[in-house]
Amino acid sequence: MTDKVLLFINGVPPKIIPNSSDYSLIACSDGAFHYLKEKGFPLDQLDFISGDFDSHSGSDENVYQAKFIYTPDQDKTDFEKSLEIIKEKGFEKVDVYGGSGGEMDHFLGNLTVAFLFKDDLKITFFDEYSTYFFAPKKLVLENIKNRMISLYPFPTTEKLTTKGLNWSLAQEKLDITNRIGTRNFAKEDDVIIEFETGNLVVFVGNKDQR
The missing domain is CATH 3.40.50.10240 (Thiamin pyrophosphokinase, catalytic domain)
Incomplete structure (x- = not known):
């Protein structure tokens, strides 16, 4: 327990x-x-x-x-x-x-x-459909290849970098009024998500998206 x-x-x-x-x-x-x-x-x-x-x-x-x-x-x-x-x-x-x-x-x-x-x-x-939560400034997701990953700013996320996603981000900004990061997916077993400021909700799909 x-x-x-x-x-x-x-x-x-x-x-x-x-x-x-x-x-x-x-x-x-x-x-x-x-x-x-x-x-x-x-x-x-x-x-x-x-x-x-x-x-x-x-x-x-x-x-x-x-x-x-x-x-x-x-x-x-x-x-x-x-x-x-x-x-x-x-x-x-x-x-x-x-x-x-x-x-x-x-x-x-x-x-x-x-x-x-x-x-x-x-x-x-x-x-x-998924598991979701507010992410820490550095997040490592393990054994999630082919799962849907959505990144949702709350309301903004700045200097966001990802590794292991099909559409990667590098020091980029997400904003609920302009640009969000939904419906991506993990192309690697492990995914790394890092950002410097703001807040980010991460959704991890329950099923393999292949």
Whole structure:
């Protein structure tokens, strides 16, 4: 078991639930609680459920009340409130499922929340198509030949250099209003991505693109 958190939030439910034994703490938002229940996830494995619980039944309240952390603040999303709890508990790595799909304003909002926590938490999102995260200034991706790689500035990334991608970059600038770097792919087993200033979201496709 690693010192890492598994967090489910209220986007499109994952088709495959990850192995819970790989995590030190497992949590969900109250919206995600419903799809976990429908999928037959062993709810006794949850360490906490965060939210305002306005959609929960009395039976849920009775059985899982000890796991509920009431977070009624309407100025913050359930995702943000869950990350605050995780940070307070001293964890640094968080794998997030249910962060994308469905209503795309939720997806963009979740990216913004991850940006707010990027200096304190290493947050990695997983969905049906890709894995994505805010990249450190130097990133090495291993064993990803032929995978789709998209580089998305948030909102700018400067002096960006890549090695191992089909369309390489050399000390270049990406800007959300002018130029982005989506739909590239790895032509080598290992890819190196480096930049000097700004912020960069990296998407790594789940499937071989050959």
